[in-house]
Amino acid sequence: MNKELKDSTPTDSEVILGILNNSETALKKLYVAYFPMILQLIINNSGDEDDAKDIYQEAIIVLYNKVKAGDFELSSKLKTYIYSVCRRLWLKRLNQINRYGGDIKDFQEFLPVEEDESERQADRDIQFKKMESALQLLGEPCKTIMEDFYIHNRSMQEICERFGYTNADNAKTQKYKCLQRLKKLFFQQQ
């Protein structure tokens, strides 16, 4: 691990600004700074390092999306916020797998976190899961065309060249065919 990164805990505003500016360094500093704290929480409360990775990344994504959406207010220390979110996510997971013994060993102070926040996140996760399996079922070349067009924002011209379509109209027809199939696969899963 990079020594410099390891030693420097970023300031809270550095992290927030970094996320807003898509800074890779800030994200890395944030991730490296607080992972040990969460690993400690999870492995001392009947989890392992893989659980810690899952829970921690989920919390980082919650924070990231909140900051990006502009509705993140720093009312406590960022460290406390992340710890609190992970703590609640982990309690929920323990309850789901019936491993929760009714008490959790804490290593930090924490705040109560509103429930609806994580509910919304869970809803979105379900939609993403569906999208993932719909794309999986779609098969090639449709999957790549969809990803190129809607995810990587490639132009029709580029897509034409990549797939060897003779003209843009053919590519367009193919694209809409694929889109319709993807939609069908997605909505069938409801």
Place this chain on the structure above:
Amino acid sequence: MPAKTEEIVFSAAVKDGYKMSENQLLEKIERYHNGEMSAAERKEFEAMRKADAGFDAKVMEHQFFAGLLKQYSERVELENRLNAIHEEIDVHNLKESLMAHPSWVVRLWRNHHSKISVAASVTILAALSILYVAGKFDNKTNIEALKNKVEQLDKSNAKLSRSIRDIKSQNIKPDDHYSSTGTGFALTSEGLIATNYHVVRDADSVYVQNAEGKSFKATLLYYEPQYDIAILKIVDKSFEGLGTIPYVIRRAETSLGEQLFTFGYPDRTATFNKGYLSAQTGYHGDSLNYRIGIPILPGNSGSPLLDSKGNLVGVATAKQAQFEGAHYAIKSKYLLDAINNIPEDSLTQKIALSKKSSMAGLNDVDKVEKVKKFTFMVKIYGQ
């Protein structure tokens, strides 16, 4: 009447909408969302939405779907970034340093409970005999109870030796004309065994023999010739499973100079050897292997290579032992990769690797005692 004419225009537009192919419709909706329509076209489009609820629903659905696709792609990208960062953290070492350390009393008990128990029983026995000799036991029933206990112990002892004899007599396998041997070590308590691929490559049948001399039939479950790794599975009916695996397979690389040891069966003899990691690459800079300062003899192939904390860091291999004085081991990372690559349909249950080493802090003798139970001589028949 102007209102009337407008209605006619709407319905004509709606009809047009139905005549449009699904593709053209989608194209229109996208152009609308991307703001690529002319003012007139836009007006017509909005009028169509108002006039036809079904059309409006289609537009909304598309908007939702395209938005979701975009968000989904952003999430995937973020997850990839986070995973890349995560890869750089040495989780294993971090975990070691974060485990809640129990108080010294608990640690003392954990490390020395057998000795403490023996000491305690000796003390109690001494006290009892002194009391007995001193005639303090006027209560006959106590002595009676003790006598019964001793008799029971005698009986169970006799039973035990009988069953040991039975086991020994059963243990005569179609031996012992096997053509070559190697070493293997347990990955799970259910009897998955790792060894070198070159050990079992040409085998007709494979048996693994534990430290007590008992043999079990095994089959080749999976192999990766490019890493020289093979995974065997014990299929013998008499196999009753092993206890908890005392070592953890390490993913990260081990440092130069790290103290290491192996346990295996070169020359068909249980052998312990100790030394250091001398290079992080093998012969001619081959990054698949470590070079180790531990003598590896034929028959040692497939021996577990462990560090002092009980992490499994490699699989010793004697294949390249012909290079004077240099000895090699395959890095444990490749073993982990091979385990992950085992096709799920060839397994009856998910592989649960040990996540905790129970060997940290033990001396060499105790370590060998532990590893011995999980290391096997791999016997090859019919090459």
